[in-house]
Amino acid sequence: MSAAALATPAAINYINAEKGILSWLTTTDHKRIGILYLCSITFFFLFAATLGVLMRLELLSPGMQYMDSETYNRILTLHGMTMIFLFIIPAIPGIFGNFFLPIMIGAEDVSFPKLNLASWYFYMAGGTLALLSVMTGGPDTGWTFYVPYSFKTGANVFYPLLAAFILGWSSILTGLNFLTTVHRMRAKGVTWGKMPLFVWSLYATSWVQVIVTPVVGILLLLVLAERVLGVGIFDPSKGGDPILYQHLFWIYSHPAVYIMVLPAMGVVSEIIPTFARRTIFGYKFIAVSSIAIAAIGSLVWAHHMFTSGMADEARIIFSFLTFFVAVPSAVKIFNWLATLYGGSIALEPPMVLTLAFILIFSVGGLTGLILGALSTNIHLHDTAFVVGHFHYTMFGSGGIMFLAASHYWFPKMFGRMYNRNVAYVSILLFVIGFNVTYMPLMFAGVAGMPRRYADYLPEFETYHAISTTGSWILYAGILLMVGNLGYSVFKGKKTDKENPWGGKTLEWRTPTPPPTLNFDGEPDTSIGPYDYPVEVER
Amino acid sequence: MSTTSDPHVLEHIEHNEHAEHPSTQLYFKIWGALVFLTVLTVSVTYLDMKKFALVTAMIIATTKCGLVASYFMHLRYQARIYSVLLFVALSSFGVFIILTFADMSYRFH
Amino acid sequence: MSDHTAAGTAEAHLHYDPVGNRIGMWLFLLTELILFGTLFIIYAVYFHRYTPDYERAAHELNRLIGGANTLVLLTSSLTMALSIAALQKDKAAQAIRWGFITLGFASIFLVVKGFEWAHKFELGIYFDSEVLLARPKGEIVFYGMYFLMTGLHALHVIIGGSLIVTAMVKIKRGTATSKRMSFLENTGLYWHLVDLIWIYLFPLFYLIHR
Numbered sequence: 001m002s003a004a005a006l007a008t009p010a011a012i013n014y015i016n017a018e019k020g021i022l023s024w025l026t027t028t029d030h031k032r033i034g035i036l037y038l039c040s041i042t043f044f045f046l047f048a049a050t051l052g053v054l055m056r057l058e059l060l061s062p063g064m065q066y067m068d069s070e071t072y073n074r075i076l077t078l079h080g081m082t083m084i085f086l087f088i089i090p091a092i093p094g095i096f097g098n099f100f101l102p103i104m105i106g107a108e109d110v111s112f113p114k115l116n117l118a119s120w121y122f123y124m125a126g127g128t129l130a131l132l133s134v135m136t137g138g139p140d141t142g143w144t145f146y147v148p149y150s151f152k153t154g155a156n157v158f159y160p161l162l163a164a165f166i167l168g169w170s171s172i173l174t175g176l177n178f179l180t181t182v183h184r185m186r187a188k189g190v191t192w193g194k195m196p197l198f199v200w201s202l203y204a205t206s207w208v209q210v211i212v213t214p215v216v217g218i219l220l221l222l223v224l225a226e227r228v229l230g231v232g233i234f235d236p237s238k239g240g241d242p243i244l245y246q247h248l249f250w251i252y253s254h255p256a257v258y259i260m261v262l263p264a265m266g267v268v269s270e271i272i273p274t275f276a277r278r279t280i281f282g283y284k285f286i287a288v289s290s291i292a293i294a295a296i297g298s299l300v301w302a303h304h305m306f307t308s309g310m311a312d313e314a315r316i317i318f319s320f321l322t323f324f325v326a327v328p329s330a331v332k333i334f335n336w337l338a339t340l341y342g343g344s345i346a347l348e349p350p351m352v353l354t355l356a357f358i359l360i361f362s363v364g365g366l367t368g369l370i371l372g373a374l375s376t377n378i379h380l381h382d383t384a385f386v387v388g389h390f391h392y393t394m395f396g397s398g399g400i401m402f403l404a405a406s407h408y409w410f411p412k413m414f415g416r417m418y419n420r421n422v423a424y425v426s427i428l429l430f431v432i433g434f435n436v437t438y439m440p441l442m443f444a445g446v447a448g449m450p451r452r453y454a455d456y457l458p459e460f461e462t463y464h465a466i467s468t469t470g471s472w473i474l475y476a477g478i479l480l481m482v483g484n485l486g487y488s489v490f491k492g493k494k495t496d497k498e499n500p501w502g503g504k505t506l507e508w509r510t511p512t513p514p515p516t517l518n519f520d521g522e523p524d525t526s527i528g529p530y531d532y533p534v535e536v537e538r
Numbered sequence: 539m540s541t542t543s544d545p546h547v548l549e550h551i552e553h554n555e556h557a558e559h560p561s562t563q564l565y566f567k568i569w570g571a572l573v574f575l576t577v578l579t580v581s582v583t584y585l586d587m588k589k590f591a592l593v594t595a596m597i598i599a600t601t602k603c604g605l606v607a608s609y610f611m612h613l614r615y616q617a618r619i620y621s622v623l624l625f626v627a628l629s630s631f632g633v634f635i636i637l638t639f640a641d642m643s644y645r646f647h
Numbered sequence: 648m649s650d651h652t653a654a655g656t657a658e659a660h661l662h663y664d665p666v667g668n669r670i671g672m673w674l675f676l677l678t679e680l681i682l683f684g685t686l687f688i689i690y691a692v693y694f695h696r697y698t699p700d701y702e703r704a705a706h707e708l709n710r711l712i713g714g715a716n717t718l719v720l721l722t723s724s725l726t727m728a729l730s731i732a733a734l735q736k737d738k739a740a741q742a743i744r745w746g747f748i749t750l751g752f753a754s755i756f757l758v759v760k761g762f763e764w765a766h767k768f769e770l771g772i773y774f775d776s777e778v779l780l781a782r783p784k785g786e787i788v789f790y791g792m793y794f795l796m797t798g799l800h801a802l803h804v805i806i807g808g809s810l811i812v813t814a815m816v817k818i819k820r821g822t823a824t825s826k827r828m829s830f831l832e833n834t835g836l837y838w839h840l841v842d843l844i845w846i847y848l849f850p851l852f853y854l855i856h857r
Contacts, residue, residue, distance in 0.1 A: 111667045176674045183619070184667040210674055211630045214682035222689075222795070230775030231791040233689060238791075239784025243645075244692050247638050248685060299633060302641065311644030317637075562732060569725040573718060580714040583854045595850035602721075602846045610728045611839045617666075620673050627677035631684040638688055639695070646696040 013415070013513040028113035029516060034099030035413070036120050041091050042482060044127060045402075048082035049478055051075050056437070056471035059464045062456055072454035073140040074155070078130070080143035081160060085167045086127050088398035089256060092263035093174055094123070096405045097202050099413060101178060103507040103514060104196045106187025106523035111180040115173055122170035126163040133159035142452065144253070145220065147234040147245045151227040158227070161220045168217040171259075175209030178202055189525030196505045196529040197286050201266025204290040208255045208262075212298065216252035219245070243308055250301035258297040260394050262290055264401035265332055268354055271408050272336050274503040275351035276343030279530045282335040289328035296324050303372055307381045315374055322372035329365055333358065348501065349423040353404035356431045357397065364392030367442065382452075384463075385445025391438045403430070406485055411500050415513040416492035422484045429477030436470025505529045560609055568609045575602050668829040669836075676840050679803075683844050686796050690851060693788045700785020706856040708793075709763070713853035716759045717845065723752035724842040727811075731835045737825045739818050746815045749838070753808045760801055764794070793852055800848060803841045810834040 014031045024032055055075055058066050067075070098116065102109055110116050133139060133156055140155040145164075150157055182203050186195070195203075223245075225231050232238030234245045273280045280286065302310060302318040336358060345351070367389040370376050380386065411417050441449075444463035449456060456464065499508040504527060510519050560568075579598040587594060608614040613621055694701050730745035771778030772790055779787055814834045817823035823830050 111664065112671060115671075172678050176671055176678075179674055180667050180671045183670055184664055207626070210678055211627065211681060214678045215634075215685045218682045218685045225795065231795065232775070232787045233693070233791045233795075238780065239693070239697065239788040241692065241696070243641070244638075244689065247641065248688070251634055251638075251685075298630065299637065302637070310641045313644045314637075314641035317640050559732065559735065560728075562729065565725060565728050565732070569721065572721045572724075576714060576717050576721065579850060579854060580710055583710060583856070592855055595854050599846050599850050603843050606724060606839055606843055606846070610724050610842075611836055616669075619670065623670070623673050623677060627680050631681060631687075634684070635688050635691060638692065642692050642695055 012515060013511065014516050015415075015513055017516045026117075028109070028117055030098050030102050030110050030113065030116060031413075031514060031518075033116050033120055034095050034097075037090065037094035037098060037123070040120075040124060040127065041087060041095060042486075044082050044086040045091070046478075046482065048079050048087060049475060051079040051082070053471050053475050055079060056468040058454065059456070060468040061465070062458050062461055064455060067454075069454040070140065073142075073452075074138035076452060077139045077142055077160075078134060081139075081164070082130060083395075084143055084256070084260075085164055086123075086130060088260040088394055088402075089171060090123060090167075090174070091398060091402045092267060092405060093178070093202055093205060093259075094120075095402075096198075096267065096409060097174075097178060097263065100409065100507050101199055101202055102181060102185065103510065103518050104199050104505050104529075105182065105185060105190045106506055106519070106525055107181065107185035108517045108519075109185075110177050111184055112177050116177055119170045119173040119177070122166050122173065126165075126167035126170060129159045129163035129166065133163065144249060145223055146249075147223060147226065147240075147242045148236065150223055151234070158224065161224050165217055165220045165224075168213045168220075171209050172213045172217075175206035175213075178206040179210065182206075187523050187525055190506075193284075194525075194528050195287075197269035197280065197283070197290075198263075198266035198505075200287040201262045201269070201290045204294040205259050205262045207291075208259050208294045208298070212252045212255045215248055216256075219248045219252070243305070243310060246305050246308055247302065250304045251298075254301035254304060255294070255298050257394065258293055260398040262293060264357070264397040265290070267401045267405045267408070268336060268357060269332075270503070270505065271350050271354045271404060272339050273530050273532070274408075274501050275346045275348055275354075276340050277346070277502065277532055278339055278343040279532050280335070281338035281341075282331075283530065285331055286335050289331045292328040293325065296321070296328065300325055300372075303377070306374060306377045319372060319374040319377070323369065326365065326369055326372075333362060333365075346501075348407075349418075349420060349427060350404045350408035350501075352424070352427050353400055353407065356427070356434075357400045357404065360392055360396035360400065360431075360434065364389060364394075364396045368393060380445060382450055383445035384441040384449040384451050387451045388438045388440075388442035388445060391441075395438075396434070403481060408501070409507075410485060410488070411495055411497065412507055412512055412514070414489050414492070415494060415496060416488055417495050417500070418484050418488035418492050422480065426477050426481035426484060429473055430481060431477075433470050433472070433474025433477050437467050437474050438470070440464070440466045440470070504531055559612070559615060564609065568605050572602055572605060663827065663829075665827075665829050665832075668833060672833040672836050676836060679840055679844075683796075683799070686792070686799070687847070687851075690792050690796070693785065693792065694855075697783075697785025697788060700783045701789050702856045703783075704786040704789040704793075705852060705854070708853045710853045712759065712763060713849055716756055717849045719752050719756045719759070720842050720845050723749045723756070724839055726752065727835050727838045731828070731831055734818060734823070734828065734831055735825055739821075739824075742831070743815050743818055746811055746818075750808055750811055753804055753811075757801060757804055760797065764797075796848055797852070800841070800844055803844070807834070807838045807841050810837055 014029055018027075024036065027033060027036075054066075055072065058064070058072055064072075098110070136156040136159065138155065139145075139157040139160045140153060141150045141157055145157065145161065150161075182195070182199060222231070222233065226234055230238075232240055234240040234242055236242060269280060269286055300318060300322045302314060303322045306315055306319070367385070371380060371386065371389055407418070407423060440463040444460050444467075445451070447460065447463070449460045449463065496512050498510070498512055501508070506523055506525070506529075507514070509524055509527075575598050579595055582594055583591065607624070613624070726745045726749045730742045730749060733739075733745055734742035767773065767790075773779065774791065774794065779790055811834055814823060814831045817830055
């Protein structure tokens with residue numbers, strides 16, 4: 001390797017340490033695996049976003065214009081499945097967790113590097129199966145695979161079920177790896193009380209992944225068994241109980257919402273102190289609230305089933321428990337706002353996206369309380385209101401913070417800078433498009449528009465026309481944003497600034513881009529993650 | 539948890555724990571107890587236990603699991619972290635089953 | 648790749664961490680527990696709903712054969728523990744011997760289980776069979792759970808067996824020693840977990856009748 005020998009040691013980083021596509025596909029370097037996830041997840045994100053735009057197009061006006069309702073059902077299922085299993089769940093942990101968790105705790109890598117690579121291959125296998133299912137017509141069950149329809153339908157649900165099962169294992173193995181890494185690999189000086197909050201949130205997320213994902217894993221296998229072998233445990237004609245399926249499905253899938261939200265909240269807790277130049281307010285409360293959200297979030301699943309025929313007593317219990325999740329979420333929001341207060345705020349692109357998150361996620365969280373209350377839920381269940389609500393919470397947290405994290409860590413990851421002006425324009429389009437797309441759905445839902453429908457009565461046309469127009473603005477914003485970042489990976493202005501934003505966490509105290517073993521020598525852990533020197537005078 | 543999972547503390551425990559592994563003799567004793575409990579749990583089914591049959595079987599099974607986990611799986615001899623991990627899993631399972639039955643026990647009498 | 652800073656050697660730089668390996672393994676065991684736990688929840692729900700049917704169906708399983716098989720599996724757990732204890736004292740040959748005895752017990756367990764299943768098949772009891780569908784709903788569900796849970800458990804026995812074989816090869820080659828115990832220890836943990844699950848499966852399917 002003469003090229004490597006000629007270069008100065010400082011110039012060798014994780015990107016140029018080895019060359020060739022094979023060196024990427026066989027890498028065990030957590031940073032390179034993060035980049036692998038970045039490429040594949042971005043692909044699936046754009047794929048699913050396109051499906052979403054197609055759905056909105058069909059809903060532009062009443063009647064069926066561009067597709068039949070069968071096709072619509074399949075697009076709807078694929079959009080949901082891809083966005084959930086292939087985008088939001090793995091996005092922040094897979095990309096930024098892999099890349100930055102070891103660096104932030106001063107480690108050289110994760111505990112099990114080979115297993116880490118295996119997780120990515122599981123992810124790709126699941127993604128490939130999901131794409132294969134498109135070619136065979138695609139599933140028409142919705143992403144929830146509710147029985148008995150899911151084992152009776154003639155559509156191909158075999159591939160998607162298998163895909164979701166494999167993706168589940170990818171998620172479990174990543175969680176297992178992160179947990180072990182946090183317990184074992186922290187550098188001297190990085191105590192539990194000095195761990196960055198992003199690491200705390202990933203730690204809580206990993207626990208949820210490890211504890212609840214096996215439930216859905218075995219459950220999807222049972223649906224497969226039901227389809228292939230006719231076992232009967234979910235078939236009412238053979239003594240099975242379909243509502244039990246729903247319980248088990250939501251035991252995973254409600255906490256899965258927190259798998260999507262918690263890492264996003266972790267990124268917020270990093271970006272806000274950096275751009276407010278202030279110590280995070282209430283470090284302990286934010287750290288503990290992550291764990292609290294993970295724990296309480298596992299107790300509330302049946303609020304997805306209030307109209308399913310569940311016992312009244314259970315509905316009251318679950319409605320009651322649901323309200324508790326709002327408490328730790330609110331604790332976080334108040335702490336972030338308190339951090340901003342009196343800070344010296346720099347409105348860089350990642351910060352603008354983060355402020356958009358606080359606004360949008362608050363709308364999502366508060367509409368969640370409306371849905372969590374049993375009485376209002378009965379009216380709003382399975383209406384477009386729910387669609388609006390979960391896009392505000394899930395896209396509004398995991399999605400937005402994925403984009404914010406991309407803008408925040410971009411210079412560190414690639415040693416280049418994106419065009420900031422283009423970034424601002426794309427963010428503006430994104431935020432306007434987001435609200436124009438999803439806000440009308442909530443009004444339509446209150447007026448009685450059901451969700452998942454391919455067609456609707458003329459009285460809902462105004463809502464849908466506005467929403468579809470919004471989807472074009474949103475899509476344009478996303479394309480511009482991803483285009484700007486993608487272009488800058490190769491052509492952006494080069495930078496080797498160690499700390500372009502003035503952050504205090506460990507990744508800002510290592511060369512840009514980081515060397516293969518993350519640090520030149522021992523990481524300097526004498527400064528805490530939020531030790532901003534001067535408290536701003538008020 | 540914060541003290542037991544500190545890497546340096548664990549390292550320390552790691553060096554100590556080898557000295558405390560159960561002896562071969564103890565392994566055989568535990569095996570003897572397990573065999574006894576298995577014979578016991580089968581034997582009691584020949585009695586007419588009515589409602590207590592299931593409870594008895596579960597108590598015996600849990601005792602057996604406790605023996606396997608603490609001695610064969612060395613939980614007794616290792617840092618508390620592993621027991622904590624196990625506790626988290628079992629309590630989650632407990633919560634899942636209790637809350638599922640919050641529905642089931644009212645729906646099917 | 649002679650350059651030691653290159654990515655390919657990053658892993659070699661990581662030191663061997665037995666505690667980390669054990670934590671990782673325990674976390675994996677937790678996922679297995681929850682996986683079977685889900686099946687236990689389904690079992691419990693239908694037991695609650697169809698108690699008389701369950702008890703009638705359970706009566707058709709032979710508790711003596713089941714009990715004997717339980718003893719086989721418990722003994723294999725003992726021999727597994729002895730294999731680990733032997734390697735800790737650097738007695739590789741002894742460790743391998745105990746390992747093979749464990750494999751022997753595992754095979755006996757699977758053969759017995761196979762005969763039990765074959766017997767049910769002969770009676771016409773299997774998924775979706777006419778004989779089974781003619782029975783009360785609770786019995787259909789009972790046998791559904793019986794085949795699924797013991798089947799999945801048998802799959803775990805097979806996986807555990809393959810892990811033991813791999814561990815024995817590693818001991819033979821000298822890559823698993825008293826200084827590098829993790830692989831054998833984790834295999835042992837997995838094997839004991841297979842035992843733990845059976846300890847519950849046995850009474851729930853064989854002993855609940857009145």
